[in-house]
Amino acid sequence: MDFLDVLFLGCAALAVVLAVLTVSVRNAVTAAFTLVAMFFPVAAIFLALSATFLAVIQVLVYAGAIMVLFTFVIMMINPRREEAVEPKEPDFRLAAAVFAALFFLATTHAVTTYALSDDYETAAPAPAGEAGASGGAKAAAPAPAPAAKVDGKWGGPKEIGEALFNRDQGFTFQFEAVSVLILVAAVGAVVLAKRRL
Amino acid sequence: MVSAMLLHQVFTLENTLLLAALLFSIGAYGVLTRRNLLTVLMSLEIMLNAVNLVLVAFNSFQWSARPAFEIQARTGGQVFVMMIIAVAAAEAAVGLAILVTLFRKKQSVDTRDFQRLQG
Numbered sequence: 363m364d365f366l367d368v369l370f371l372g373c374a375a376l377a378v379v380l381a382v383l384t385v386s387v388r389n390a391v392t393a394a395f396t397l398v399a400m401f402f403p404v405a406a407i408f409l410a411l412s413a414t415f416l417a418v419i420q421v422l423v424y425a426g427a428i429m430v431l432f433t434f435v436i437m438m439i440n441p442r443r444e445e446a447v448e449p450k451e452p453d454f455r456l457a458a459a460v461f462a463a464l465f466f467l468a469t470t471h472a473v474t475t476y477a478l479s480d481d482y483e484t485a486a487p488a489p490a491g492e493a494g495a496s497g498g499a500k501a502a503a504p505a506p507a508p509a510a511k512v513d514g515k516w517g518g519p520k521e522i523g524e525a526l527f528n529r530d531q532g533f534t535f536q537f538e539a540v541s542v543l544i545l546v547a548a549v550g551a552v553v554l555a556k557r558r559l
Numbered sequence: 560m561v562s563a564m565l566l567h568q569v570f571t572l573e574n575t576l577l578l579a580a581l582l583f584s585i586g587a588y589g590v591l592t593r594r595n596l597l598t599v600l601m602s603l604e605i606m607l608n609a610v611n612l613v614l615v616a617f618n619s620f621q622w623s624a625r626p627a628f629e630i631q632a633r634t635g636g637q638v639f640v641m642m643i644i645a646v647a648a649a650e651a652a653v654g655l656a657i658l659v660t661l662f663r664k665k666q667s668v669d670t671r672d673f674q675r676l677q678g
Contacts, residue, residue: 367569374578381582381605385589390597397601404608407578410570411619416640420611423644428604428651435655436597439662458591462584469580473573517619517637525634526641533638540645547649554656557663 366410373403373410394432401425413517575616582609596661596668600654607647611640 380400384393401424408417526533582605589602618636658668665672 364568370570370574374574377578378581378585381585384605385585385593385598385602390595393598393601397604400605401608404582404612407575407612408615411575411615413615413619413637413640416611416615416637416644419641419644420608423648424604424608428648431651431655432597432601435659438659439668455592458588461591462588465587466580466584469583470577473576473580517634521634522637522641525638533642536638536642540642544645544649547652551652551656554653555659 369410370407373406377403377407390436391433394429394436397432398425398429401429411517415517415519415522572616572620575620576613579609579612579616582606582612594670596658596670599670600651600658603654604647604651607643611643614640614643 377400380396380403383396384400387393387396401420405417405420405425408414408420526537586602586605586609589605590599593599593602614636618634661673662668
């Protein structure tokens with residue numbers, strides 16, 4: 363157990379508790395603020411995974427922009443009828459809980475059954491001669507791979523920018539497509555929500 | 560048992576994936592059970608965040624420590640997450656605009672009030 367383990371455990375517990383609160387509290391405003399609080403431990407886990415730029419983006423976009431949108435809409439529509447009056451439908455709740463639990467169990471089974479840490483070693487671009495040899499070695503003794511050491515200088519704005527805007531194999535087309543999508547969404551949101559244009 | 564846990568490494572790819580699966584299940588439960596459209600959208604954000612966590616975990620644990628690959632392969636997962644965050648922002652904007660329009664029509668954000676298409 364080193365520092366990252368303790369950080370991960372604390373952030374994971376906090377995120378799960380806050381997510382449960384978000385889906386269970388009656389008041390929409392409380393749910394919005396627990397959701398904001400949930401984004402921060404997830405951002406901290408991004409940091410621990412050395413995705414520093416994404417951690418900042420997470421806080422800025424989710425905890426900033428999206429939550430401002432939510433709180434503004436809550437203020438606008440001012441839902442006076444709280445969910446306290448909702449009739450309990452225990453059957454449907456039970457079905458949903460069973461669905462969620464089954465999904466979690468299936469994922470847990472998949473994650474714990476298939477050795478995720480092992481098989482990426484063979485995916486490395488080995489020279490042609492070594493490919494068969496490494497495959498045979500893996501079949502013979504699948505040694506438990508040590509957890510990959512994440513170096514600190516990774517996932518900063520520089521690396522993300524280099525990957526995004528590389529001239530030959532970057533993601534420039536995807537970037538432009540997403541920007542057009544956001545523009546369309548902004549215009550569409552205004553058209554939808556405005557009373558009279 | 561506690562001392563054995565203290566020796567173990569907790570911050571692994573598997574445990575991060577399990578956390579993401581747990582968050583996704585919580586979000587799915589919220590989407591299925593909540594009556595308030597606002598909280599349904601909030602649960603949807605939880606699910607999206609869980610998916611982002613999966614992508615970042617795979618990228619970080621399996622790709623970042625391999626300088627043999629070119630930079631697109633190594634940061635591809637994080638670029639995916641950037642795109643997903645952008646699409647999530649667009650989705651939230653359009654979803655909340657639809658919600659406001661529905662509220663103008665029915666003076667309610669309860670999902671049971673929007674069952675006109677039910678036969």
